[in-house]
Amino acid sequence: xxIDLEDDIKTTPEEDSVSYYQAFKNLVPLLRPHHKxxxxxxxxxxxxxxxxxxxxxxxxxxxxxxxxxDDIHGLLVTVLLIAVSQGVTLVLxxxxxxxxxxxxxxxxxELKRRLFHHILSLDVSFYDKHPVGRLMARVxxxxxxxxxxxxxxxxxxxxxxxxxxxxxAVMFYYSWRLTLILMAMLPALLILIYFYQRITTPYxxxxxxxxxxxxxxxxxxxxxxxxxxxxxxxxxARSRLNEANRLKFRNDIVVHVGSGFFFNTVFLLQYxxxxxxxxxxxxxxxxxxxxVGVIGMFIILIxxxxxxxxxxxxxxxxxxxxxxxxxxxxxxxANRERLPDAVHPVTWPRLSRGIxxxxxxxxxxxxxxxALRNATFEIPVGRRIALAGVTGGGKSTVIxxxxxxxxxxxxxxxxxxxDIREISLEELRRRFALVLQDIFLFPGDVRSNIALETDxxxxxxxxxxxxxxxxxxxxxxxxxxxxxxVSEKGSNxxxxxxxxxxxxxxxxxxxxVLILDEATSSVDPETERTIQSSLQRLMAGRxxxxxxxxxxxxxxxxxxxxIRRGEIIERGTHTDLILQNGxxxxxxxxxxxxxxxxxxxxG
Numbered sequence: 001x002x003i004d005l006e007d008d009i010k011t012t013p014e015e016d017s018v019s020y021y022q023a024f025k026n027l028v029p030l031l032r033p034h035h036k037x038x039x040x041x042x043x044x045x046x047x048x049x050x051x052x053x054x055x056x057x058x059x060x061x062x063x064x065x066x067x068x069x070d071d072i073h074g075l076l077v078t079v080l081l082i083a084v085s086q087g088v089t090l091v092l093x094x095x096x097x098x099x100x101x102x103x104x105x106x107x108x109x110e111l112k113r114r115l116f117h118h119i120l121s122l123d124v125s126f127y128d129k130h131p132v133g134r135l136m137a138r139v140x141x142x143x144x145x146x147x148x149x150x151x152x153x154x155x156x157x158x159x160x161x162x163x164x165x166x167x168x169a170v171m172f173y174y175s176w177r178l179t180l181i182l183m184a185m186l187p188a189l190l191i192l193i194y195f196y197q198r199i200t201t202p203y204x205x206x207x208x209x210x211x212x213x214x215x216x217x218x219x220x221x222x223x224x225x226x227x228x229x230x231x232x233x234x235x236x237a238r239s240r241l242n243e244a245n246r247l248k249f250r251n252d253i254v255v256h257v258g259s260g261f262f263f264n265t266v267f268l269l270q271y272x273x274x275x276x277x278x279x280x281x282x283x284x285x286x287x288x289x290x291x292v293g294v295i296g297m298f299i300i301l302i303x304x305x306x307x308x309x310x311x312x313x314x315x316x317x318x319x320x321x322x323x324x325x326x327x328x329x330x331x332x333x334a335n336r337e338r339l340p341d342a343v344h345p346v347t348w349p350r351l352s353r354g355i356x357x358x359x360x361x362x363x364x365x366x367x368x369x370x371a372l373r374n375a376t377f378e379i380p381v382g383r384r385i386a387l388a389g390v391t392g393g394g395k396s397t398v399i400x401x402x403x404x405x406x407x408x409x410x411x412x413x414x415x416x417x418x419d420i421r422e423i424s425l426e427e428l429r430r431r432f433a434l435v436l437q438d439i440f441l442f443p444g445d446v447r448s449n450i451a452l453e454t455d456x457x458x459x460x461x462x463x464x465x466x467x468x469x470x471x472x473x474x475x476x477x478x479x480x481x482x483x484x485x486v487s488e489k490g491s492n493x494x495x496x497x498x499x500x501x502x503x504x505x506x507x508x509x510x511x512x513v514l515i516l517d518e519a520t521s522s523v524d525p526e527t528e529r530t531i532q533s534s535l536q537r538l539m540a541g542r543x544x545x546x547x548x549x550x551x552x553x554x555x556x557x558x559x560x561x562x563i564r565r566g567e568i569i570e571r572g573t574h575t576d577l578i579l580q581n582g583x584x585x586x587x588x589x590x591x592x593x594x595x596x597x598x599x600x601x602x603g
Contacts, residue, residue, distance in 0.1 A: 142325030256431030
């Protein structure tokens with residue numbers, strides 16, 4: 001299991017090609033379907049802001065009128081109005097949060113739908129360059145950041161800005177003199193915020209990365225605990241984890257010291273402002289310039305004004321994180337790594353003559369380092385052809401090119417004399433069934449894993465396919481048969497059982513061409529004997545391409561192509577190649593030895 005160690009705002013050069021402005025512009029269409037709801041939320045925001053500013057004014061009225069005139073009834077009415085305003089504020093805020101949460105969830109679902117649909121449309125070459133963990137982060141983490149942006153950050157930021165403006169407007173209305181004195185403190189506050197962000201942001205970002213490294217280190221060691229204990233590597237694991245924790249601790253201290261200094265200094269400025277209000281307020285109230293109620297109101301408004309300052313400084317990081325997530329999402333959506341499909345596709349009903357590779361050369365990197373070089377061979381219809389050779393020789397590349405996951409740099413691949421680039425990708429791949437060594441079972445039950453969630457196959461067709469490969473025997477023993485739920489990664493089945501399910505999956509589609517890539521190399525000998533007879537029936541009369549390191553699985557094929565370092569160096573039947581005493585013969589004798597005339601696998 002791998003962990004993506006990137007921090008929350010790190011981007012690749014490809015992602016940097018999308019500017020923050022472009023990312024914001026791409027977000028706007030997502031908001032348009034919700035414009036009425038957003039206007040409603042804005043109206044609620046204005047309402048809560050007005051109510052937040054109203055109760056300090058009511059407090060002023062209580063001090064200047066009710067208490068001054070000993071009007072107990074008037075004071076009770078004022079207190080009741082303050083309580084009602086606070087209660088209404090809470091109700092409006094709840095409705096606003098609920099509405100914004102619905103909007104945010106809708107946007108997140110739509111983004112996930114677009115991302116997943118787009119990712120499915122990209123070529124296999126895209127996945128060679130983009131780790132699964134990074135793609136999962138785009139679909140999960142970045143969309144969640146945007147949801148929080150719409151449901152929490154933006155409304156808080158906008159509300160705080162409106163509230164701050166409203167506070168100063170009310171202050172200015174009731175005493176422009178006191179307001180100007182307080183505004184003289186603003187430059188000091190802005191300078192403090194600027195330097196706090198500038199100094200602590202690099203440490204804060206590095207802290208996120210260090211936290212990811214600690215998590216990754218711990219995860220790796222927990223997954224490999226048996227190896228650590230067997231090889232007595234506990235001290236090494238402890239030292240690695242201690243070092244990762246030490247680096248995280250250092251950054252953690254810097255961030256918290258910086259945050260503590262910032263917020264304590266802001267508190268100090270807040271109390272300085274209150275002291276100024278008290279000093280000048282008492283002085284001017286004696287002169288009849290302002291009232292005691294204005295002084296009390298100003299103190300309350302100062303507390304209200306500083307709430308946005310605290311929240312805004314906290315939300316800046318969330319905004320940057322969300323906008324970086326938007327850049328990464330829209331960079332992914334802008335990716336067009338897909339093979340060009342046939343513009344005017346040729347109809348290809350069924351395989352009737354065979355498959356041909358004509359002087360095919362291919363490089364994954366495009367730099368001349370060919371994984372397959374000048375490959376020329378034919379697979380006649382109904383024949384079984386095997387590819388043999390060591391790992392990395394180019395066998396799997398043949399499959400990738402045949403299924404058109406990639407296009408060759410030179411040469412062409414024909415089916416019934418038609419260049420596969422002239423056939424639509426969907427129609428081409430529908431004619432093949434692929435069985436890999438690494439079997440993936442999807443969430444769902446056994447039936448859906450064989451049918452791959454399509455309605456094209458009846459229960460009888462599915463059970464017939466399972467019977468043919470003898471998977472039906474263990475399926476019937478399951479608690480709910482074909483409706484038994486598959487655990488994560490198929491962990492409730494043995495490796496051999498998962499292999500048999502993959503055979504049934506391949507058989508049920510009735511393919512023209514069957515591709516077995518290491519199809520039995522991960523199966524125990526008893527299970528292999530069970531499925532070999534089924535495979536023979538499965539391949540009978542069916543064009544088959546078999547790839548295996550275990551040469552026992554390809555002894556009776558019609559032709560073996562021996563690939564070494566991307567080139568076909570030998571071809572022929574098993575007997576022919578043994579008699580040639582070449583590279584295949586050496587591979588064969590490395591894997592087998594003759595004991596009393598019986599070949600026994602020792603590989």
